[in-house]
Amino acid sequence: MKCTVNGQPQEIDDVWEGESLLYALRERMGLPGSKNACEQGECGSCTVYLDGTPVCACLVAAGQAADRDVVTVEGLAEDDELHPVQQAFLDAGAVQCGFCTPGLLVATHDLLEREPQPSDPEIREALAGNLCRCTGYEKILDAVRQAAATSAQSKAGPS
Amino acid sequence: MAMEFLRPATWDEALAAKAEHPGALPISGGTDVMVEINFDATRPEYLLDLTRIEELTDWSADGERLRIGAGVTYTSLIADLADRLPGLAMASRTVGSPQIRNRGTVAGNLGSASPAGDAHPPLLADDAVVEAHSARGVRHIPITEFYTGVKRNALEPDELIAAVLVPPADGPQQFAKIGTRNAMVISVTAFGLALHPSTGTVGAAFGSAAPTPRRATKAEQFLAAELTESGRWDSRAELDPAAVTRFGALVAEAATPIDDVRGTADYRTHALSVMARRTLVWAWTDYRRKRVRTCA
Numbered sequence: 001m002k003c004t005v006n007g008q009p010q011e012i013d014d015v016w017e018g019e020s021l022l023y024a025l026r027e028r029m030g031l032p033g034s035k036n037a038c039e040q041g042e043c044g045s046c047t048v049y050l051d052g053t054p055v056c057a058c059l060v061a062a063g064q065a066a067d068r069d070v071v072t073v074e075g076l077a078e079d080d081e082l083h084p085v086q087q088a089f090l091d092a093g094a095v096q097c098g099f100c101t102p103g104l105l106v107a108t109h110d111l112l113e114r115e116p117q118p119s120d121p122e123i124r125e126a127l128a129g130n131l132c133r134c135t136g137y138e139k140i141l142d143a144v145r146q147a148a149a150t151s152a153q154s155k156a157g158p159s
Numbered sequence: 160m161a162m163e164f165l166r167p168a169t170w171d172e173a174l175a176a177k178a179e180h181p182g183a184l185p186i187s188g189g190t191d192v193m194v195e196i197n198f199d200a201t202r203p204e205y206l207l208d209l210t211r212i213e214e215l216t217d218w219s220a221d222g223e224r225l226r227i228g229a230g231v232t233y234t235s236l237i238a239d240l241a242d243r244l245p246g247l248a249m250a251s252r253t254v255g256s257p258q259i260r261n262r263g264t265v266a267g268n269l270g271s272a273s274p275a276g277d278a279h280p281p282l283l284a285d286d287a288v289v290e291a292h293s294a295r296g297v298r299h300i301p302i303t304e305f306y307t308g309v310k311r312n313a314l315e316p317d318e319l320i321a322a323v324l325v326p327p328a329d330g331p332q333q334f335a336k337i338g339t340r341n342a343m344v345i346s347v348t349a350f351g352l353a354l355h356p357s358t359g360t361v362g363a364a365f366g367s368a369a370p371t372p373r374r375a376t377k378a379e380q381f382l383a384a385e386l387t388e389s390g391r392w393d394s395r396a397e398l399d400p401a402a403v404t405r406f407g408a409l410v411a412e413a414a415t416p417i418d419d420v421r422g423t424a425d426y427r428t429h430a431l432s433v434m435a436r437r438t439l440v441w442a443w444t445d446y447r448r449k450r451v452r453t454c455a
């Protein structure tokens with residue numbers, strides 16, 4: 001099966017196309033960033049972009065991703081620099097065990113692409129499919145607000 | 160047993176594959192199918208991927224009805240059709256999470272035919288038609304004939320859903336769903352209402368309160384007659400509270416719910432009567448307000 005993952009062409013053999021994209025990413029392509037917690041679309045920790053749309057990788061058949069473009073949490077940072085969304089999660093203390101974090105980062109990244117200055121209800125709605133057992137979500141909301149503020153600043157140019 | 164993954168590039172190829180392998184399991188958004196596969200609940204010999212077929216993701220105006228292709232996701236339905244199909248859009252907004260709505264389709268909801276599927280009440284209330292195709296030809300299945308049992312539908316083994324045909328709203332529509340929290344819930348019960356002033360009729364249907372999604376026919380007839388005989392379709396006068404109560408009771412009477420982990424039968428019946436009354440009042444308020452706007 002061939003597809004593009006984080007800009008790199010990938011070709012994997014021996015994949016059963018009915019297994020999940022999540023399994024293919026983690027076990028066959030060596031990209032364990034996307035987490036496997038529920039395998040039933042409930043937790044969002046496996047969220048990846050498929051052709052630019054955030055989806056649960058556990059609910060995409062590997063064969064459905066063939067010839068398509070996948071971006072995982074590993075593809076958010078540029079070179080050695082964390083993406084502002086990642087930095088904001090660290091700074092805000094939104095990461096405890098970190099299991100939910102990769103999915104939240106992709107979901108937040110997508111939200112800010114669509115809506116650079118989201119309201120709190122918009123943030124809650126956008127992250128409704130991502131469960132976190134540790135943080136109680138307040139720190140996560142802080143992180144999203146912070147990431148929105150940082151990107152607004154950097155868009156306004158250096159002062 | 161090995162499973163084979165079929166990836167037809169065109170609709171004709173898909174129909175040919177389904178004719179050749181009637182046991183093949185279609186997969187669209189995968190939000191039901193993959194859960195079953197991940198948990199080994201199903202091991203089909205063939206998976207038939209429909210996501211390569213571009214034309215399925217289109218919707219169009221088809222005469223009197225909107226034709227929603229089988230690949231249209233909840234997210235695009237909400238973005239593109241909320242003005243013309245408000246009831247279905249409201250139901251779509253309650254499905255799962257953004258990630259689920261980005262993949263899940265109304266056709267997949269129909270394929271699963273779960274009594275709890277949220278698209279069903281609005282489709283029933285709005286007289287939808289399922290457009291089924293096979294290598295043998297095209298069949299239009301009225302939505303009231305589509306649900307044949309618990310998670311069973313009227314599709315023949317060689318048929319695929321090409322589209323759902325739904326008339327655009329000619330009056331107010333509402334949808335209500337009871338679950339245990341706001342996001343990501345399978346309904347305890349759900350109710351859809353569509354008022355059709357142009358024909359003087361009413362559509363009212365519920366989910367999760369009978370083996371299949373179901374219309375509350377007596378409640379529909381009662382309310383339509385009440386609105387017609389009292390001249391309210393034209394006068395848009397406030398509803399008679401006794402009629403609202405009766406409507407709720409008749410909706411509840413149509414249900415034959417069971418006790419399960421999500422709720423008891425009694426609770427479901429009660430909740431249905433409450434949702435029916437509430438959505439009727441919302442819809443009627445909407446109808447009255449529209450007149451004020453057009454007269455002003």
Ligand SMILES: Cc1cc2nc3c(=O)[nH]c(=O)nc-3n(C[C@H](O)[C@H](O)[C@H](O)COP(=O)(O)OP(=O)(O)OC[C@H]3O[C@@H](n4cnc5c(N)ncnc54)[C@H](O)[C@@H]3O)c2cc1C
Pocket residue numbers: 040041042184185186187188189190191192193194209229253254255256259262263264265266267268269270271275276277278318319320321343344345346
């Ligand atoms: C976390 C989570 C939350 C959910 N929440 C809700 C909810 O709130 N409300 C709700 O109603 N559902 C919910 N669901 C269930 C599911 O998302 C819906 O039923 C959805 O509509 C399925 O669409 P799909 O395209 O993903 O279907 P798939 O999983 O691809 O298919 C579902 C069924 O339909 C068949 N099928 C698909 N396309 C066709 C076709 N063109 N022709 C014939 N058969 C076809 C398949 O063979 C299969 O039997 C949820 C699921 C998950 C994982």
Ligand code: FES
Pocket residue numbers: 035036037038039040041042043044045046047056057058059
């Ligand atoms: S592992 Fe995919 S949503 Fe939980």
Ligand code: FES
Pocket residue numbers: 094095096097098099100101131132133134135
């Ligand atoms: S930080 Fe542990 S689940 Fe979110």
